[in-house]
Structure formats: C-alpha cells, structure tokens
Amino acid sequence: MKRQSPNKVTSHEVAALAGVSRSAVSRTFTQGASVSAKTREKVLNAASELGYRPNALARSLIVRSTQMVGLVMAEWQNPFYTRMLRRFSERFQAEGYQLLLLTSNTDTDVDDAVRRLLQYQVDGLLVVSAKPSEAMARECANTGTPVVLVNRLAKTLQASSVTCDNAQIGRDTVEHLLAAGYRRLALVRGAPGVLTNIERTDAIRAGLSAAPDAEQVADVTGYLGYDAGRRVAAELWNSAAPPDAIICSSDPTALGVLDGARIDLGIDVPGQLAVVGMGDIPQSGWGAYRLTTVHLPVDEMIDLAVADLLARLADPELPPRPMVAHANLVNRDTVRSPHS
C-alpha cells in the first residue's frame, strides 16, 4: 500500500526518489530551464507520487518577486467597489499574480495596511479610495514597490493615480439641471474631506454662479448610503429653503433620497424635485428607480490601474503618472427633460 504523502514534501525528497539533484527538480518546475526529457520525466513521476508542490515563498526569497499584489480597500459601501475588487482579482490572477487583501477603515490605518503588505514583499500595491501618507509612499518608492491609487489623487505622492474628471462631472450636472429649469440645488455628500467630492462641489458652485437666478440652497455632509439618503430627503424638504434638485455623491444615497421623496413625502419626482446620483450602480437602472446619475467609468478605471501597475511591475524604471477617466451623465427618469 502506497504511503500517504507526508506533511510537507520538499524538493530534496523528490530529488532523492528520482535519483537526481535538487537543481534538476528545480529546473523541471522552472519555465525554460534546460532539462533532458528523461530527467524531467523522472522528476515529474517522483513529484506526483509524493504530491510535491514547489514552495512559492521559498522561491520568492531568491527570485526576489512574490507574484503578489497588495490591495488596500478602504470603501465598501458602494457596490461599485465590489466590482473593482472582482475585476482586479480576475485580471491579476490571469497575469499570474495573487491578491493580498487588506481592509482599512480610517485613513490613518492605510499606512498600517501598506506597511504590512510591504513586509509580505508584495510586488506592487493598489490602494482603493484612500491615500497613504507622504512618508509611506516614499517608503514604497524606496523599496521599489509601484503604487497605484484608485479614486484618489496622487499630487506630490510617488504613486500613479486613477481618478475621473470630477470638475467636468460637476459642470455637466449643473448645466443639465439648469437647462431643465431647476433653480434651487442641494448637495448631499459623505465624509466632508473627500477630494473627489470637493472638486465636484466646487465645479457645481462655479456652474451655479454663471446663472444669477439659481442658487445652492444646501450642502450637507455626512450622509452616505440608502438609509441616510432617505432621512436627509425629509430634512431638506422640510427646511426653510427646500431644494428643487438634490445632487448626491453616491447612488445608494440618491436612491434613498428618491424613496424618501416619493414614498415618505409624496413628492413628484421629477416634477417637483430632481434627484441625481453618482456611480450608476446596477440598481439605479432598475425599473422602480430609473435614476438619473453620473456613470463612473469603473471598467476604464480598472483597466488603467491594471495596465499601469503591470507595466511598472515589468519595468521598475517607469515613472508613476496620473490618469483620468471620463465620466458621463446618464439621463433617466429622475430629472425632467430639458425641453419640457
């Protein structure tokens, strides 16, 4: 009866059984190394008999590449990020990389996550919706670990970044709303400090200032997600200066506002009130909502991030660069048509 393979089989034991050297074993498992068909065969037989699998970590120690990419995920609220995660995983897996995943809640522990990932000698680093500190980014650069920031701007950081043109989004949104006859705009956003939102907000303000009869009646922060949206709808509507259009920084928030307006308050959307979201998640297209929203070019952003990281993995001399993807407004049923 054949003995069950023991706890961990090493190249040493395979070599012994095959009657060759450990180098021969190594070579059989290395692409493009020179081994004769005969030894190769002997090794393969011995290996499968013992259930041998090369230890990727020991290997990485010497080839100085782990084929692992670190991924720091700071935002999960939005379904849109799940999609990113999935595609990142698929794309890198296809290229022979594994994803080492770390979650971060506050912006401060992004650095912790990056540090941990660095200790695991990841070949590259993807940071979604968060930004490591200046010092941390420098440390990455020093160890030669390329970093790509997704949905955060790099600025002076030694890292590539993928964002979308938020100012453009802001301008488009306001223009569309004004053309449709709305005049009293309210902004609903999540955390106050998020740069993408600030840029957008600024652009909205700028767009507004061009139309003297229109105004921004509110700019509330700290509202993110369906429940928060549903709550804020009532608050805004019952305020001293009720809006006739609400712009939300995320789709789930906008859907909450929409249900709050229609169901809780009996408001006619888009007749009395316009609601626009941000992201274009699948649910926004669903029949019961048909939310007018800004389509984030998620796939384009992912592809840019993957391509850049892969390129810099292949050639470490390549400099990091900022990339911007283009978003566009998708017109559905929560804003009046401009002609009516």
Added chain:
Amino acid sequence: MKRQSPNKVTSHEVAALAGVSRSAVSRTFTQGASVSAKTREKVLNAASELGYRPNALARSLIVRSTQMVGLVMAEWQNPFYTRMLRRFSERFQAEGYQLLLLTSNTDTDVDDAVRRLLQYQVDGLLVVSAKPSEAMARECANTGTPVVLVNRLAKTLQASSVTCDNAQIGRDTVEHLLAAGYRRLALVRGAPGVLTNIERTDAIRAGLSAAPDAEQVADVTGYLGYDAGRRVAAELWNSAAPPDAIICSSDPTALGVLDGARIDLGIDVPGQLAVVGMGDIPQSGWGAYRLTTVHLPVDEMIDLAVADLLARLADPELPPRPMVAHANLVNRDTVRSPHS
C-alpha cells in the same frame, strides 16, 4: 545629509549599524524573546534609521506559518458575498492574518486556486460557494491546512462547512405561500447543480405534496440576477401554466421578476402574484420593493466560519465539522398576508 534607505534593508545591516548580532535584531522584533532594554533600544534606533521592516516571508519559512489565509471566491453576483468578503477580511486582519484572494469561475478551477494557495503556504483556507475535489481536499488535509467551505456542504470531504438549513427554508416558504392562498408555484434558480438549491427545491416539492390542491407549475434553471429575473417573469406569465407565486433562488433575481411583473406586465403583486426572494440583501428592504424574502444569516455564517478556522488554526488536531446556521422568512409586501 542622511542617506536615503537603500532598496531592501536586512537584519544584517541593522545589526551592523547597531553593533550587535543578527540574533539580537531578530529577538527585538519577536514577541517575548529575551533582549536587554539597552540592546533593544540600539536595534530599534538603527532599524528606524534604516527603515528596516522584517521580511515576513523569510520569517514564515522558518516559523512554518505565514499568517495568510487563502480565500477562494466563486460567486460575486450577490451583494451578500461582498459583505462576506469584507467581514472575513476585517476579522482575520484583526487576528493578525492576511487574506490571499483568488477568484474562480467554474467549479473545476477551484482546484487550481486551492493548489496555488497551497503553494503560497497559506495557514488555512476559506472556500466560498464552491467545492474543491475530493482529491484536493485530501491534499489540504495532508499538508495540515484546515479548510472551511462556506455555503456548500462538505459531506465526505475533509473540511468544515457552513451552510444554512435549506430544507427548513423550503418548508417555511411553501407553508407561508399556501396559507396565503397561493396554489400554483414556480421556481426560478441559477445553475442547475447547486446543492443548496436542490435541497430547497426538494423541500418545496415535499411541502407541496402535502397540499393536494396545490402544484408546482414550473422549475426553471439558469436564471440568476436582475436582468434574467425580469426576462423570466414574462416567460412564466405568458406560459401555458402561469404561476400565482414565484420563488427565486436569489434576491436580485426576485427583484427583476418583481419589476418585470409590475412594470412590464402590469401585474398586481401580491394580489395576482406572489414573489419571494432569497438572501435579504439591503435593496430588498428598500421602499420601492419591500420584497418578501428569506433572510440568510450571513453574519452568523461568517462568525461560524471564522471561529472554526481560527480554532483549527490554533489546534490542528481539531476535526473538521459541519455547521448550520438558521434562516428565517422575512415578511414584507410581495406576498399577501395569510389572513386576507
């Protein structure tokens, strides 16, 4: 001017700068090793000056533990899995583990994923919504790598499993529907071979056979997700034997059916037709839908999986075991109340 830290700093260089041995450096970075306060201080200074971080991989080679848990994710459709992923990440991170993530599309490449993970010497393995082969599971057992299957039954496999009581769910659903006066049930499921669905389907059939005046008018497979649901609604309604209740194997599918019924076909739900989902994703509770569905005890399942894996990581002698979490029907507005 202080020299920038070079590409990779090793314990050797730190030892040199601190004027101690490499062992001393190692001890400083190892919990509970005996180092004098003085050397410790010297090492720490040298380390921070050079920007030294211990190489976790080299370390793992000798301590025979990587502090990495492999996660194979086979299903992303359902938002519910995102939540799992997030919580797994958070929980293991809190325990000092990293997650090494691999995606698998077909059931066959689950084995590939597991093999890859094994080569990376993961300490444990989480497989969500898929099942490795008998042989693969044995290989894991041989290398002493504990495996937990989430949402798939282990049976003879050498692995723990977390499922929920599908037969119970099936019984509850049918009972509820019959009590509310529905008689012509249709089932809409995803891939035909999924065991959880089969169990549920069997239970539904069993429940039905107890009511002689009720029948199962359809059992269609291959429909998963909102779009598919919306399509199948029309197909069922226009078929020779239209149902008066549709049970879906996932919430997104059910929401698609719901929109298809109400919006595309003008059907009164729950008056003319009942729709019930499975999973209780956040959107199902949203105002525009209020879907009656089965609440999957996701958090409970996660906690069971995490606890079991952690326990078996700590004590490899612990045997794998099957665990079942309990689901319950949440009554909202897409099924008539039993009393009406």
Added chain:
DNA sequence: ATGAAAGCGCTAACAA
C-alpha cells in the same frame, strides 16, 4: 542576555 552556527526550501552561478 548574547553571538555563532545551522538550516527553513528554494534557485543561480559555476564547473564538469
């Protein structure tokens, strides 16, 4: 408490 030496499992440079 500390250093020297051995070795985790592997690959790469060098000879043969």
Added chain:
DNA sequence: TTGTTAGCGCTTTCAT
C-alpha cells in the same frame, strides 16, 4: 545537461 556550492533573510538551538 547535470551536480555542487553558495546564499536569499530570517529564527533558533546551543554554548558562552
């Protein structure tokens, strides 16, 4: 093509 040797960066006996 093959084996021998050295060593990746670390931890861990074992003396001291």
